[in-house]
Amino acid sequence: MATAAAHQAYGTTEDTADTGAYERAFDAAVAADERIEPRDWMPDAYRATLVRQMAQHAHSEIIGMQPEANWITRAPSLRRKAILMAKVQDEAGHGLYLYSAAETLGTSRDELLDKLHSGRQKYSSIFNYPTLTWADVGAIGWLVDGAAITNQVPLCRCSYGPYARAMVRICKEESFHQRQGYELLLALGRGTPEQHAMAQDAVNRWWWPSLMMFGPPDDESAHSAQSMTWKIKRHSNDELRQRFVDICVPQAESLGLTLPDPDLRWNEERGHYDFGPIDWTEFKEVLKGNGPCNEQRLTQRRRAHEEGAWVRESAAAYAARHTSRTDGASKPGETGATRA
Amino acid sequence: MTTTVSATAALALGDDALVLSHRLGEWAGHAPVLEEEVALANIALDLLGQARVLLSTAGDEDELAYLREERAFRNLQLVEQPNGDFAHTIARQLYFSTYQHLLYAGLAATDGPFADLAAKAVKEVAYHRDHAEQWTLRLGDGTETGHERMQRACTALWRFTGEMFQPVDGLDVDLAGMETAWLESVRAVLHRATLTVPEGPRTGAWSAGAGRQGVHTESFGRMLAEMQHLHRSHPGASW
Amino acid sequence: MTNTDWPLWEVFVRSRRGLSHTHAGSLHAPDAEFALRNARDLYTRRGEGVSIWVVPSSAITASSPDEKDPFFEPAADKPYRHPTFYEIPEGVKHL
Numbered sequence: 001m002a003t004a005a006a007h008q009a010y011g012t013t014e015d016t017a018d019t020g021a022y023e024r025a026f027d028a029a030v031a032a033d034e035r036i037e038p039r040d041w042m043p044d045a046y047r048a049t050l051v052r053q054m055a056q057h058a059h060s061e062i063i064g065m066q067p068e069a070n071w072i073t074r075a076p077s078l079r080r081k082a083i084l085m086a087k088v089q090d091e092a093g094h095g096l097y098l099y100s101a102a103e104t105l106g107t108s109r110d111e112l113l114d115k116l117h118s119g120r121q122k123y124s125s126i127f128n129y130p131t132l133t134w135a136d137v138g139a140i141g142w143l144v145d146g147a148a149i150t151n152q153v154p155l156c157r158c159s160y161g162p163y164a165r166a167m168v169r170i171c172k173e174e175s176f177h178q179r180q181g182y183e184l185l186l187a188l189g190r191g192t193p194e195q196h197a198m199a200q201d202a203v204n205r206w207w208w209p210s211l212m213m214f215g216p217p218d219d220e221s222a223h224s225a226q227s228m229t230w231k232i233k234r235h236s237n238d239e240l241r242q243r244f245v246d247i248c249v250p251q252a253e254s255l256g257l258t259l260p261d262p263d264l265r266w267n268e269e270r271g272h273y274d275f276g277p278i279d280w281t282e283f284k285e286v287l288k289g290n291g292p293c294n295e296q297r298l299t300q301r302r303r304a305h306e307e308g309a310w311v312r313e314s315a316a317a318y319a320a321r322h323t324s325r326t327d328g329a330s331k332p333g334e335t336g337a338t339r340a
Numbered sequence: 341m342t343t344t345v346s347a348t349a350a351l352a353l354g355d356d357a358l359v360l361s362h363r364l365g366e367w368a369g370h371a372p373v374l375e376e377e378v379a380l381a382n383i384a385l386d387l388l389g390q391a392r393v394l395l396s397t398a399g400d401e402d403e404l405a406y407l408r409e410e411r412a413f414r415n416l417q418l419v420e421q422p423n424g425d426f427a428h429t430i431a432r433q434l435y436f437s438t439y440q441h442l443l444y445a446g447l448a449a450t451d452g453p454f455a456d457l458a459a460k461a462v463k464e465v466a467y468h469r470d471h472a473e474q475w476t477l478r479l480g481d482g483t484e485t486g487h488e489r490m491q492r493a494c495t496a497l498w499r500f501t502g503e504m505f506q507p508v509d510g511l512d513v514d515l516a517g518m519e520t521a522w523l524e525s526v527r528a529v530l531h532r533a534t535l536t537v538p539e540g541p542r543t544g545a546w547s548a549g550a551g552r553q554g555v556h557t558e559s560f561g562r563m564l565a566e567m568q569h570l571h572r573s574h575p576g577a578s579w
Numbered sequence: 580m581t582n583t584d585w586p587l588w589e590v591f592v593r594s595r596r597g598l599s600h601t602h603a604g605s606l607h608a609p610d611a612e613f614a615l616r617n618a619r620d621l622y623t624r625r626g627e628g629v630s631i632w633v634v635p636s637s638a639i640t641a642s643s644p645d646e647k648d649p650f651f652e653p654a655a656d657k658p659y660r661h662p663t664f665y666e667i668p669e670g671v672k673h674l
Contacts, residue, residue, distance in 0.1 A: 037644075039641060039643065039644050040644050041644065062374065065369045065377070066369045069368035069369040072365045072366075072368055073362060073365060073366055073566050073567060074566060074567065074569060074570045075570075076406070076570045076571040076574070076577075076579045077402050077406075077571070077579040078358075078388065078391070078392050078395075078401050078402060078405055079392075079579075080579055081365070081388060082385060082388050082392070085365055085368070085381055085384055085385055085388065086381070086385060088368050088369070088381065089368075089377065089378055089381035089382070089385070089624070092374055092377035092378050092381070093378055093621055093624070095374060096374055096378070096604075096606060096621055097604055099374075100604045100605040100606065101604075103587060103605065108584065108587075109607060110584050134570055134579075165604075166604070169604075173625075184579075187578060187579055188579075191577055191578060191579075192574060192576075192577050194574060194577075195574065195577055300369065300370070303370075304369065304370045304371065304372070307370075307372065307425075308371065308372025308373055308376075308426070309372075310483065310485045310486060310489070311372035311373065311376075311426045311479070312372060312373055312585065312609075313482070313483050313485070313486070314478055314479050314482025314483040314485065314486025314487075315475075315478040315479075315482055315486075315609035315613070316482075316584075316585060316609050317482040317483045317486070318477065318478040318481055318482040318486075318609065318610070319609040319610035319613075321481075322481075322610070323610055323611075373585070373607075375606060375607060375608065375613075375620070375621065378617070378620045378621050378624070379616070379617065379620045382620050382624060470616075474612060474613060474616065478609065478613075
């Protein structure tokens with residue numbers, strides 16, 4: 001598999017005589033808030049962290065299609081159906097932007113998908129929870145996308161150029177996701193008693209998992225400190241979690257819904273809302289694969305990929321034959337040979 | 341200028357778009373390659389947009405979509421056929437979008453009640469047709485497996501293609517001319533894709549009629565049950 | 580199974596008439612025709628474009644970061660190429 005020349009990694013530590021000078025240039029660029037671009041020298045660990053994070057982010061978008069796609073065929077009005085389809089489509093699109101960004105570091109999408117399918121790379125644990133009612137679509141939009149946006153907005157200034165650019169595009173589109181979720185819940189909250197109950201039930205189930213989306217508390221977060229130095233990450237997990245809680249409380253009030261936390265109250269001194277303890281045991285269990293839908297999500301993803309193999313093969317075979325036949329750029333069979 | 345919209349015609353075209361959009365929506369999260377998730381959703385969204393405009397000319401879009409019984413739907417049997425493998429979906433797309441393109445091009449050229457809608461939709465549908473054609477070529481003239489699957493799909497759906505050219509009340513188009521053009525266009529694509537043009541009859545051997553008369557196939561009831569269940573469980577609710 | 584890898588394409592989108600094509604990102608496609616279509620679906624689904632170019636990523640030759648200095652620094656010390664280099668008396672118009 002050929003890597004794009006424009007993306008080809010430059011000067012890895014092994015083949016570079018003067019690593020020190022490169023490293024100083026890299027550090028200086030990061031410190032000056034300049035962007036690192038694909039062919040720049042970068043520490044191997046920086047590269048690895050980015051590939052891991054962008055891949056995990058891309059996988060999350062792709063797996064994240066499933067819980068919502070679960071309701072496309074049952075959407076209760078045509079307007080909602082159109083909105084939901086467009087949203088799930090955006091998630092596929094976001095996955096593609098992110099794989100595209102990850103590929104600039106020389107790892108092909110196929111490799112990344114392999115790692116997802118074999119469980120060697122993770123996706124956000126939030127998608128291992130089920131969407132049991134229509135209101136869950138709203139709760140995902142409001143809370144899950146809300147938490148994602150809180151996490152992602154700072155990534156628009158991430159030190160790695162392609163990631164930051166992908167995030168700018170994604171964040172623009174995500175705000176539609178959050179708003180449609182909120183509006184959906186608002187309609188339910190103001191609807192019949194059954195609809196209101198459906199909305200409250202969904203918020204009860206999604207609130208705590210959404211708070212877990214910010215990752216473990218700062219003192220237990222494995223990658224945080226280094227990522228902050230490299231400006232891949234700009235704020236700590238706890239900082240972003242607090243920001244999210246502060247945003248959500250008044251929004252829940254406007255919805256006429258309650259957040260399922262008896263300890264939630266305004267703290268005048270801190271200028272923030274206090275909230276109750278998060279069940280990190282549940283978080284770790286879901287992360288380990290013991291969530292309600294881990295198996296189901298991965299199985300569906302693998303199946304789509306495997307069942308699509310003949311389609312991708314057929315298109316590749318067609319391209320091999322017709323490209324060489326029509327433009328004469330390569331000898332017959334040559335394209336097929338390089339692809340194999 | 342005729343401004344009276346025939347409800348029969350609006351329902352026929354609207355239901356076609358609604359039902360096919362629903363079927364394409366079922367692909368979400370299952371497409372053979374990620375780029376195709378986006379492509380199929382685009383087509384589904386175009387069709388849903390058309391359906392909403394058409395149904396709204398005949399009544400309330402949601403009442404029509406969610407509260408009619410199976411026998412009241414006027415869509416072609418072709419569009420309600422289950423997705424099957426990707427080849428079946430593409431064959432269905434090729435047959436239907438070729439028809440829809442000819443139909444909307446015809447309607448756009450008239451000064452009838454569907455002219456405005458058709459003028460917008462014909463551009464969308466041209467893209468759907470192109471998408472189907474590109475894939476028909478790549479599956480038919482790709483690998484052996486691709487060829488076999490595409491051939492099987494084209495043959496299996498052939499029997500549903502005759503219905504497209506049955507007269508519909510209020511649709512003022514040259515159906516005979518459309519049918520000739522359709523056959524010509526589909527044959528040309530199948531030829532280029534190294535596929536054999538199916539030889540079987542293009543309508544089912546059943547006098548009860550077909551989709552345009554409200555007679556549907558087995559899987560359609562199940563599709564509607566899924567589509568309508570939530571809406572019907574909360575009578576009168578707004579969403 | 581590995582021969583299902585579709586090659587990578589770079590996508591350039593002209594957002595509106597009068598502007599040049601700008602790099603939007605990349606995607607995978609089996610051939611140029613599909614690369615264009617996939618690009619249309621992926622990068623212009625909110626009406627972001629009026630024209631698209633796709634280029635096989637492997638066909639791009641890029642300047643290397645190592646040659647950055649010989650490539651780009653010589654251009655940085657020629658301020659006389661820029662209009663702000665010249666002082667024009669106040670009140671002189673259309674210049």
